[in-house]
Amino acid sequence: MMKQYYIGVMSGTSLDGVDLALMDFTLNPPKLMATDFTPMPEKIREKLTALLRSGETSLRNLGEIDHQLGLLYAESINRFLQKVRLKSEDICAVGCHGQTVWHSPNCEFPFTMQIGDMNLVAAKTGITTVGDFRRKDMALGGQGAPLVPAFHQDLFFAAERLTVVLNIGGISNISVLEENCPTVGYDVSVGNALLDSWIELHQGKRYDKDALWAKNGKISTALLTDLLAEPFFQQAPPKSTGRELFNLAWLNKKLEKFTALSQPMPSPQDVQRTLVEFTALSIANELKKLQKSDRTNLLLVCGGGARNPLIMQRLTALLAEWRVLTTSEFGLDIDYVEAAAFAWLAYRRIHNLPSNLPSVTGAKSEVSLGVIFPK
Template sequence: MQPQYYIGIMSGTSLDGVDLALMDFGQSPPKTVACDFVPMPEKIRQKITALVQSGKTSLQEFGELDHLLGKLYADSVNQFLLKVRLKPDEIIAIGCHGQTVWHSPNLAYPFTMQIGDMNLVATQTGITTVADFRRKDMAVGGQGAPLVPAFHQAMLSDPNTFRVILNIGGISNISVLNPSAETIGYDVGAGNTLLDCWIEKHLGKRYDKNGEWASSGEINQPLLADLLDEPFFQQAPPKSTGRELFNLAWLEKKLQKHTALLPQDVQRTLLEFTVQGVVNELLKLDLQGLPCELLVCGGGAKNPLIMQRLQASLPQWRVAKTNVVGFDVDYMEAAAFAWLAYQRIHNLPSNLPAVTGAKSAVSLGVIFPK
């Protein structure tokens, strides 16, 4: 069959870089053809971090950051095309999430903000680009997140298995694929964002490779209890969160009552906090007596201690990486945005009202012609 190529782009809350996935929707089922990663330039990472942590900037700085991100996405695609030996006119569309700098769905004037000038992406790649996926869902009453469960439902549903897809990026979120009920999905807590913030503060590293630093510490149960005593965890889904809640300032406020802890013990406790945020949600589910699988993707899937703790805490579940079903743990979300672009180009619904709380299913995204 004739290939139908789409490229998905994702840069998430971890700020480590840009993930790209080339999907072929001319095959049945659609396949991931190739993937790539471009590290986030330190200058851009620092600017985004400062903006997200403070919520403050100047219009000049904001506009420049929007431009820098747009150029980063465009350059990333152009490098990717050279690697996979494809020309721009062989790609039907790019689906680009943009960089979330603020997400506030629950106030009087709900909004979400992803930046990166998609006009630059479309013109500098010569490929039609689809972006701004979240705001249409919010316009019809939804949270604007999470969007990936619709992709999981389309690609990974199994009529004989109660399957949950867990993405542990900066924030952790789940998609619940219950064969006898509609799909639900929502954020369940801090993923890697606090782990990354803490190790960067103390060791100057971007992340705790293989959970090695956390493994050298011990869980502090009083601190863990305080971390879990956050109103977000009591909210019923649909719900979503981000670095505007789970950040270093939030952690340091919690630590004011726990002054004599070793930094590595805090790291180990933060890892357990990430795990228990997931486990507490899964224990609420009615599994219908079916075999149950937890398929993990995102950076957290590469942390052996997180995976060990998930399996130990969920003995009746089969815990595995999404690689076992054909989706690399690093590129699941990028593949999802290729699918979202495909849905928008064909004017097909791409949100799930049961997931986001939207009043209706709509086709998400704004098209930026090449």
């Protein structure tokens, strides 16, 4: 049987780099064959960080970043092919998410913007490329996010249990898989975005490796209470969010209240520890609403946050009624679940199969997501 190889490409809100996943869809369930990672070049990362913080740029700058990202994705794919000893003709298609620079599904004119020129990806790799996955769902009244729950359903559903897949990337989102119930999935809280931004601001590090800095901080109850008061947590799903809400400006507004009320300001390290608690507690609060008393409650964690021992420790402690594991223990590397999902989305688009879940995004109907850029 001819192999059905697809490559998924994902660069997320953490801006750390490009994840690549090679999937074989001749198998059922499909199998993750190989993975790779390309660090985000510093110049591109600086431009993206500035763009995401301000939400403003010139058309020239936007076009140039779009081009640079297209080249980065293409170069990453070509290196990956060399590494796994495959040729472009061995790959049916690439599914590339692009880099989200704005996601606004609830405004008067809903839109989402992912950049990274897919024409360049197709031209430089010689592989048919599928991109622009979110806007068709939004055109049908959906949030355009999250898109990964349909993939989670395909891989992790089991009738005898409640399964929740929790991806802790820059933002944390869940997929809820339950027998006789439509699958739902939505963003539940921030993930690593604030933690990474805060330690970079104060320590010059990209992330808090093994939570070593946070572990020696103390929780500020006052700050934690204020963070948890964010109205987003009271919104009913479907819902989605991103760095346009959970960013340093949002955090600094919370911290300014300490000065206004003449209260002692938490130290930067205490803020980091509080942010870990905020992330774990806001996630746990949502999961407690979902748990069942008559069956196993399984939580499968993936994404960069699954490597944070303090977050995992707190989730396990806060969720006594749950079995807390990672997707790696079910055959899908925690760092490459989203990249694998975009390979799956490309496979569905090439075969014109529906790939959104209206129960997740709120769209009016199922549709095959993505725009095809021929090689």
